[in-house]
Amino acid sequence: MKDITNSFRSYFYPTTALVFYQNDGALNETYVEHFDMEDGKPVNPHPLSTEAAKRLATALQVDEDKINLLKSDGILQNNVLSFDAKKSAIIWYTKSQLKQLHFSDGLGIKSGKANVPPLVWKADKDSLQIFALASNRKPTLKSDLHYAPFFNIYQDGSVCMGTVSINTSETGSLKELMSLWENYFFNSYFSHLMADHNPVNGNCVLLWESLIDTDKQFPTDMLIKTNKKLKDILL
Incomplete structure (x- = not known):
């Protein structure tokens, strides 16, 4: 042999x-x-x-595209809808929840806790888009996207973070990237409507004044549909 x-x-x-x-x-x-x-x-x-x-x-x-590629921390969370590791981009949703909101003095709305609607988040390491949903159910490809009913958001859903210092470049974790963006968004100060875009069916200031520090659920009938469905923003 x-x-x-x-x-x-x-x-x-x-x-x-x-x-x-x-x-x-x-x-x-x-x-x-x-x-x-x-x-x-x-x-x-x-x-x-x-x-x-x-x-x-x-x-x-060194192939920089392979550095800090997004990866899951074990089993994917149920609220992850789509992600692209190479683009370091992810789409997820959150159900209606009670959140601490911060408003600048110019709006005349006191900061406090309020129920926010279900949201769809689309983010990479540099930018964030947010849309609203009319239901707490997990969205499908055909689910309608609504304008997120907040200040500081453009009509296309892009969020203006103002002077908030964003640092997501070092993370390669899906869970961490989602958590960072949610914290950045809800810990920033809402200050004004972007380009005269009113995201709700009514007065946005009066809406949040009526919800702050109450147990009221967010009135989803005040949401306005965009011309997009979830399938239109998937990665």
């Missing part, structure tokens, strides 16, 4: 060595010498060629 054990192993042999020389003068110049290897010993020293330098740069190149 033929012994083929060595066929299953990968051996690595030294083939090249680089030595970097640097002077201690004012110009602080560097010179790189390239050695071939024979029997584990450096031989044939010569300057590093341009072609060899290019091959070295290619070998050391």
Whole structure:
């Protein structure tokens, strides 16, 4: 019988060595010498060629798109609707809930707790869009999206975070990215309607004045439908 054990192993042999020389003068110049290897010993020293330098740069190149790719923390949460790891983007929804809301003095609304409607969130590491839902049920592809009934949100759902310092670049966790954006949004101060876009069927100021520090559920009949369904914003 033929012994083929060595066929299953990968051996690595030294083939090249680089030595970097640097002077201690004012110009602080560097010179790189390239050695071939024979029997584990450096031989044939010569300057590093341009072609060899290019091959070295290619070998050391890091694919930044693969850094901090989004990944799940075990089993996906039930409220995750879609995500794209390469784009570091995710879509999720939250049910109606009681949240602390902050309003700037210019609106004349006191800050406090109020029930907010079910929401659909679409985010990457740089931007956030929010839409509202008329029901707490998990949305389907055909579910209508409504304008999120908050200040500081453009008609396309994009959120203006103002002076809030956003730092999501280091996270690769779906759960953490979702939590960061929700905290950023609800801990920011609502200040004004964007480009005269009124997101509700009525007066937005009076609506929130009537809900703050009460047990009232958000009146979903005041939501206004967009021209989009969930399928239109999926990643």
